[in-house]
Amino acid sequence: MxxxxxxxxxxxxxxxxxxxxxxxxxxxxxxxxxxxxxxxxxxxxxxxxxxxxxxxxxxxxxxxxxxxxxxxxxxxxxxxxxxxxxxxxxxxxxxxxxxxxxxxxxxxxxxxxxxxxxxxxxxxxxxxxLAAATSAASASEEHLEPTSTRDQHRQPFLQEQKRQEVLLLDNEISFNEAxxxxxxxxxxxxxxxxxxxxxxxxxxxxxxxxxxxxxxxxxxxxDNSSAATTQARVQLAKASKGVKSRSSWVSANFSWFANNALNFDWLGIHTTHESFGIILY
CATH class of the missing domain: 1.20.58.70 (Methane Monooxygenase Hydroxylase; Chain G, domain 1)
Known part of the structure; x- marks a missing residue:
């Protein structure tokens, strides 16, 4: 697989x-x-x-x-x-x-x-x-807001805001370092x-x-096995062709002798199909 x-x-x-x-x-x-x-x-x-x-x-x-x-x-x-x-x-x-x-x-x-x-x-x-970025942005915006000296009662609140801003900036620096x-x-x-x-x-x-x-x-x-197999087939084909050729030669000669048997009788030659022997009268 x-x-x-x-x-x-x-x-x-x-x-x-x-x-x-x-x-x-x-x-x-x-x-x-x-x-x-x-x-x-x-x-x-x-x-x-x-x-x-x-x-x-x-x-x-x-x-x-x-x-x-x-x-x-x-x-x-x-x-x-x-x-x-x-x-x-x-x-x-x-x-x-x-x-x-x-x-x-x-x-x-x-x-x-x-x-x-x-x-x-x-x-x-x-x-x-996202939360840290939003907090840092809010602290920066609050830092830019103008303070009024006439609102003395807001001073403690503004100081606390600044302290929180410093803490946020410190946290941001620590975060970046980390x-x-x-x-x-x-x-x-x-x-x-x-x-x-x-x-x-x-x-x-x-x-x-x-x-x-x-x-x-x-x-x-x-590849070697295939080549050997191919060579064997070629040799087998040659051998088969040779056997067929010899068989054809024997068959052709047998037919020639059989067809010319009457001519042999006319010439005074006795033939037999068993051995193709030649007997003179």
Missing amino acids: SFQDVQNSGGRGKKASASPSQAVAAGIFQINTAVSTFRRLVDAIGTAKDTPDHRQKLHITRQRILELVKDTSAKLKALSESDHHINVNPSKQIEDAKLARDFQTTLQEFQKVQQLASERESTYMPSLP IIEERELGIREIEEQIGQANEIFKDLAVLVHEQGVVIDDIHSNI
Whole structure:
């Protein structure tokens, strides 16, 4: 079963986990689905949807994909080792090699999206939550309102407003610092995850190469067997043609002797059909 078989079956991955090949195909399907979700999250970076919660979803999705990649890679490696046994069906080896190539293609797509995420996350800051942005804006507007010296009774209230404004600004600064620190941490995690994915990709490249050698050997054996079969058919056809030719020669000579028997009698030659003997009277 290839990755396309699992995809066309509607993603029935749990039912398809009965065999190692089906488990690998199901893993590839799950990774491909998660990468599509990851791409949508990456596309939203730098937009109004790019909030700290959005970055958290991005982080969780990336971690999930990496776990699936590691798990599927281990299963594929075990599957590849089992395919080197002598009694393995060649068609199964070819199908498993297709799975390896499907996994390689999916991992390449993940690497591209992951690199794009790294670039965008280092370029854009997540937006402030709506509540915090509204509070900060209200405090700024209140700060711009003119104060009347004649309303002395409002002074305590205005002082409290200023104190709240300072607290909001401090909170905003702390929030931005936390965001910056979290972003730097996220970038380091992304770089580490990219490194892990690259290592898996290198191992996978070796595995795909080995699978390709196995397939080449299988195809070579099939070609050699086909060539031998074709040669045998040619020889058999030649032999059959030779037998038919000799049979035709005997039949033709037999007919000639039979048709000319009367002429032999007229010449004084006695013939018999049993032995074509010649007797002179």
